[in-house]
Amino acid sequence: MHSMISEKAQIGTQCEIGHYVVIEEGVKIGVHCMIGHSVIIHAGTEIGDNVRIDDHTVVGKQPMRSKRSIFKDEQKLPAAQIGDDCLIGAQVVIYSGSKIGQGVLVADGAAVRENVSIGEYTIIGRNATVENLTTIGKKCKLETNCYITAYSIVEDYCFIAPGVHTTNDNFLGRTEERFNHFKGVIIRRGGRIGGHAVILPGKQVGADAVVAAGSVVTRDVPPKMIVMGAPAKVCKAVPEDQLLENQGWD
Numbered sequence: 001m002h003s004m005i006s007e008k009a010q011i012g013t014q015c016e017i018g019h020y021v022v023i024e025e026g027v028k029i030g031v032h033c034m035i036g037h038s039v040i041i042h043a044g045t046e047i048g049d050n051v052r053i054d055d056h057t058v059v060g061k062q063p064m065r066s067k068r069s070i071f072k073d074e075q076k077l078p079a080a081q082i083g084d085d086c087l088i089g090a091q092v093v094i095y096s097g098s099k100i101g102q103g104v105l106v107a108d109g110a111a112v113r114e115n116v117s118i119g120e121y122t123i124i125g126r127n128a129t130v131e132n133l134t135t136i137g138k139k140c141k142l143e144t145n146c147y148i149t150a151y152s153i154v155e156d157y158c159f160i161a162p163g164v165h166t167t168n169d170n171f172l173g174r175t176e177e178r179f180n181h182f183k184g185v186i187i188r189r190g191g192r193i194g195g196h197a198v199i200l201p202g203k204q205v206g207a208d209a210v211v212a213a214g215s216v217v218t219r220d221v222p223p224k225m226i227v228m229g230a231p232a233k234v235c236k237a238v239p240e241d242q243l244l245e246n247q248g249w250d
Contacts, residue, residue: 012049024060030084042096044079051082054090054108061095063114063132077114089126101138119156134184139249149201152184157244160187161195161213168201188223190244197232208244 003021005011011023012031022040029035030049039053042060053059060080077097082088086100089108094100098112101120106112109127116130119138126144130136134148137156146164148154166185171178183202187193191205194213205211206223216230224238240246 018055026079027060036090042080045082046079047082048084048086048102050085051088052086053088054092056090057088057092057094059088059094061093063095083120095132107144113150125162137189149184151182153186155187155189155191155207157190157249158187159192161193161197163196164193164199165197166199170201191221208238210238 002019003017005023006025008025009023009027011029012033014031015029015033015035017035018037018039020038021035024041024043026044027041029047030051032050033047034052036053036055038056040058045060059082062077080094080096080098082100083102083104085103087105089106089110091109092106094112095114097114098116100118103121104118106124107126110124111129112118112124113130113132115133118136121138122136122140124130124142125146128142128144128146130148131150133150134152136154137158139156140154140158142148142160143162145162146160147166149166149168151168152166168182168184169178170181185199186204188205188207190208193205193211194215196213197211197215197217199205199217203217203220205217205221208224209221210226211217211221211232212226212228215228215232218231221227222234224243225234226236226238227234
């Protein structure tokens with residue numbers, strides 16, 4: 001098999017482990033798990049039961065810091081945690097300090113940075129990126145190629161369409177003043193963002209609000225309203241039958 005599995009790792013019964021896998025010391029893997037070929041699981045990572053991790057994925061990676069990075073803290077982060085029944089695709093990178101809830105799907109090529117929390121049964125789409133210090137709620141859908149910037153909050157039941165971009169730096173990398181103003185976005189419970197929309201730093205999308213495809217959000221979006229355009233403006237209320245409270249979901 002040519003795998004390297006530490007004697008100090010704990011692997012549950014009825015697990016399947018592919019070729020060229022690296023499992024470092026202190027790793028804990030539950031029962032009935034499937035680990036694909038060339039997977040690397042870094043020290044201390046905790047993986048629940050019935051988890052599938054596909055080929056060439058890395059779990060528990062410690063972050064790198066550029067000399068010019070705004071993030072100067074270099075201490076070693078806690079181990080990554082992946083809950084029961086998760087599906088982790090091929091060529092995914094999940095960093096240390098991240099917590100992935102039960103039943104989450106992280107699709108091929110996605111990246112989940114350090115200190116990220118993802119709630120149960122959320123879907124992270126192909127090639128999506130969730131940056132550090134971000135919280136994603138339960139039963140959300142983050143579609144292919146969307147980008148969630150650092151310091152953001154996405155509450156439960158949110159839908160983020162393909163190609164959505166969020167931002168956290170109004171100064172665009174210029175002047176020392178910017179270090180005092182970094183702020184991600186907040187998408188409140190049930191908020192929905194259409195394809196290729198852009199949300200500027202610090203803006204909130206209210207509960208059950210909708211941002212139309214291609215819009216640029218330059219101010220807070222009121223709850224239960226639809227906005228569209230560049231800059232986005234309120235055009236009408238969300239139809240009653242589309243409100244989260246009328247879907248019968250728990």
